[in-house]
Amino acid sequence: MRVTISRKAHFNAAHRLHRKDWTSEKNDLVFGKCNNPNFHGHNYGLTVSVTGKIDPETGFVMDVKVLADIILAEVEIPFDHKNLNLDVPEFQDLNPTAENIAVVIWNKIRKRIQPDFDLEIVLNETERNFVTYKGE
Ligand SMILES: Nc1nc2c(c(=O)[nH]1)N=C([C@H](O)[C@H](O)COP(=O)(O)OP(=O)(O)OP(=O)(O)O)CN2
Numbered sequence: 574m575r576v577t578i579s580r581k582a583h584f585n586a587a588h589r590l591h592r593k594d595w596t597s598e599k600n601d602l603v604f605g606k607c608n609n610p611n612f613h614g615h616n617y618g619l620t621v622s623v624t625g626k627i628d629p630e631t632g633f634v635m636d637v638k639v640l641a642d643i644i645l646a647e648v649e650i651p652f653d654h655k656n657l658n659l660d661v662p663e664f665q666d667l668n669p670t671a672e673n674i675a676v677v678i679w680n681k682i683r684k685r686i687q688p689d690f691d692l693e694i695v696l697n698e699t700e701r702n703f704v705t706y707k708g709e
Protein backbone atom coordinates (compact mmCIF):
# COMPACT_ATOMS: atom_id res chain seq x y z
CA MET A 574 0.00 0.00 0.00
CA ARG A 575 1.54 3.32 -1.10
CA VAL A 576 0.29 6.62 0.27
CA THR A 577 1.06 10.21 -0.81
CA ILE A 578 1.87 13.00 1.62
CA SER A 579 2.06 16.62 0.42
CA ARG A 580 3.54 19.82 1.79
CA LYS A 581 2.85 23.32 0.47
CA ALA A 582 5.33 26.19 0.42
CA HIS A 583 5.77 29.49 -1.35
CA PHE A 584 8.45 31.92 -2.40
CA ASN A 585 8.50 35.34 -4.03
CA ALA A 586 11.02 35.86 -6.80
CA ALA A 587 11.83 38.07 -9.77
CA HIS A 588 12.73 36.76 -13.21
CA ARG A 589 13.07 37.59 -16.87
CA LEU A 590 12.38 35.15 -19.71
CA HIS A 591 15.28 35.75 -22.06
CA ARG A 592 17.90 33.91 -24.09
CA LYS A 593 21.33 35.55 -24.26
CA ASP A 594 21.98 33.86 -27.63
CA TRP A 595 18.88 35.42 -29.26
CA THR A 596 18.46 38.94 -30.63
CA SER A 597 16.34 41.35 -28.65
CA GLU A 598 13.73 41.19 -31.44
CA LYS A 599 13.44 37.42 -31.14
CA ASN A 600 13.30 37.57 -27.34
CA ASP A 601 10.50 40.14 -27.57
CA LEU A 602 8.64 38.08 -30.16
CA VAL A 603 8.77 34.84 -28.16
CA PHE A 604 8.67 36.04 -24.55
CA GLY A 605 6.77 39.35 -24.93
CA LYS A 606 6.25 41.23 -21.65
CA CYS A 607 8.08 38.44 -19.77
CA ASN A 608 11.28 39.67 -21.52
CA ASN A 609 11.09 43.04 -19.72
CA PRO A 610 14.79 43.98 -19.11
CA ASN A 611 13.97 45.20 -15.60
CA PHE A 612 12.46 41.84 -14.62
CA HIS A 613 9.05 41.11 -13.06
CA GLY A 614 7.97 39.03 -10.10
CA HIS A 615 5.69 36.19 -9.07
CA ASN A 616 4.39 34.76 -5.81
CA TYR A 617 5.25 31.16 -6.58
CA GLY A 618 3.28 28.38 -4.91
CA LEU A 619 4.85 24.96 -4.51
CA THR A 620 3.27 21.62 -3.62
CA VAL A 621 5.70 18.76 -2.97
CA SER A 622 4.23 15.23 -2.85
CA VAL A 623 6.05 12.11 -1.67
CA THR A 624 4.59 8.65 -2.24
CA GLY A 625 5.75 5.54 -0.38
CA LYS A 626 4.87 2.82 2.08
CA ILE A 627 3.70 3.70 5.57
CA ASP A 628 6.32 2.86 8.20
CA PRO A 629 4.39 0.50 10.54
CA GLU A 630 6.15 1.85 13.64
CA THR A 631 5.68 5.60 13.07
CA GLY A 632 2.59 5.51 10.84
CA PHE A 633 4.41 8.03 8.61
CA VAL A 634 5.43 7.73 4.95
CA MET A 635 7.97 10.32 6.02
CA ASP A 636 7.83 12.95 8.75
CA VAL A 637 6.24 16.03 7.15
CA LYS A 638 8.48 18.21 9.32
CA VAL A 639 11.53 16.60 7.69
CA LEU A 640 9.98 17.32 4.26
CA ALA A 641 9.29 20.94 5.29
CA ASP A 642 12.93 21.37 6.35
CA ILE A 643 14.14 19.98 2.99
CA ILE A 644 11.90 22.44 1.10
CA LEU A 645 13.12 25.30 3.30
CA ALA A 646 16.79 24.47 2.66
CA GLU A 647 16.55 23.57 -1.02
CA VAL A 648 13.93 26.06 -2.26
CA GLU A 649 12.77 28.75 0.14
CA ILE A 650 16.16 29.92 1.41
CA PRO A 651 17.90 29.96 -2.01
CA PHE A 652 14.93 31.31 -4.04
CA ASP A 653 12.76 33.50 -1.78
CA HIS A 654 13.13 37.26 -2.43
CA LYS A 655 15.80 36.53 -5.05
CA ASN A 656 16.21 37.49 -8.66
CA LEU A 657 16.32 34.04 -10.25
CA ASN A 658 18.34 35.19 -13.29
CA LEU A 659 20.95 37.08 -11.26
CA ASP A 660 21.09 35.47 -7.83
CA VAL A 661 20.49 31.75 -8.38
CA PRO A 662 23.37 29.82 -9.99
CA GLU A 663 21.09 27.22 -11.61
CA PHE A 664 19.57 29.95 -13.84
CA GLN A 665 22.77 31.65 -14.96
CA ASP A 666 22.46 29.82 -18.28
CA LEU A 667 18.95 28.38 -17.99
CA ASN A 668 15.83 30.39 -18.81
CA PRO A 669 13.77 30.56 -15.58
CA THR A 670 10.45 29.46 -17.06
CA ALA A 671 8.00 27.72 -14.75
CA GLU A 672 8.93 24.43 -16.45
CA ASN A 673 12.68 24.89 -15.85
CA ILE A 674 12.15 26.11 -12.27
CA ALA A 675 10.03 23.01 -11.58
CA VAL A 676 12.73 20.66 -12.93
CA VAL A 677 15.46 22.43 -10.92
CA ILE A 678 13.39 22.18 -7.73
CA TRP A 679 12.54 18.52 -8.36
CA ASN A 680 16.24 17.63 -8.86
CA LYS A 681 17.25 19.44 -5.66
CA ILE A 682 14.55 17.74 -3.55
CA ARG A 683 15.01 14.32 -5.21
CA LYS A 684 18.57 14.11 -3.81
CA ARG A 685 17.17 14.45 -0.28
CA ILE A 686 14.34 11.87 -0.53
CA GLN A 687 14.78 8.09 -0.13
CA PRO A 688 15.14 6.35 -3.52
CA ASP A 689 12.12 4.05 -2.95
CA PHE A 690 9.80 7.07 -2.62
CA ASP A 691 8.21 8.76 -5.65
CA LEU A 692 8.37 12.55 -5.86
CA GLU A 693 6.03 14.95 -7.68
CA ILE A 694 6.01 18.71 -7.54
CA VAL A 695 3.48 21.27 -8.70
CA LEU A 696 4.74 24.83 -9.18
CA ASN A 697 2.17 27.62 -9.45
CA GLU A 698 3.58 30.69 -11.19
CA THR A 699 0.30 32.59 -11.16
CA GLU A 700 -3.21 31.75 -9.95
CA ARG A 701 -3.96 30.28 -13.36
CA ASN A 702 -0.58 28.94 -14.54
CA PHE A 703 1.03 25.87 -13.00
CA VAL A 704 3.47 23.13 -13.95
CA THR A 705 3.70 19.52 -12.75
CA TYR A 706 6.91 17.46 -12.81
CA LYS A 707 7.52 13.94 -11.52
CA GLY A 708 10.88 13.13 -13.04
CA GLU A 709 9.75 11.33 -16.18
N1 LIG B 1 4.96 27.64 -20.90
C1 LIG B 1 5.18 28.82 -20.26
N2 LIG B 1 4.62 29.93 -20.71
C2 LIG B 1 4.83 31.09 -20.06
C3 LIG B 1 5.63 31.14 -18.91
C4 LIG B 1 6.25 29.94 -18.47
O1 LIG B 1 7.00 29.91 -17.48
N3 LIG B 1 5.99 28.81 -19.17
N4 LIG B 1 5.80 32.31 -18.24
C5 LIG B 1 5.24 33.41 -18.61
C6 LIG B 1 5.43 34.66 -17.77
O2 LIG B 1 6.63 34.60 -17.03
C7 LIG B 1 4.31 34.84 -16.75
O3 LIG B 1 4.26 33.74 -15.91
C8 LIG B 1 2.99 35.05 -17.39
O4 LIG B 1 2.28 35.95 -16.63
P1 LIG B 1 0.86 36.42 -17.09
O5 LIG B 1 0.74 36.39 -18.58
O6 LIG B 1 0.62 37.69 -16.39
O7 LIG B 1 -0.04 35.23 -16.55
P2 LIG B 1 -1.36 35.33 -15.71
O8 LIG B 1 -1.89 33.92 -15.66
O9 LIG B 1 -1.12 35.94 -14.40
O10 LIG B 1 -2.27 36.31 -16.49
P3 LIG B 1 -3.37 36.08 -17.59
O11 LIG B 1 -4.08 37.37 -17.62
O12 LIG B 1 -4.23 34.93 -17.17
O13 LIG B 1 -2.63 35.78 -18.87
C9 LIG B 1 4.43 33.49 -19.84
N5 LIG B 1 4.27 32.23 -20.49
Ligand SMILES: [Zn+2]
Binds near residue numbers: 613615
Ligand atom coordinates in the same frame (compact mmCIF):
# COMPACT_ATOMS: atom_id res chain seq x y z
ZN1 LIG C 1 7.03 35.64 -15.20
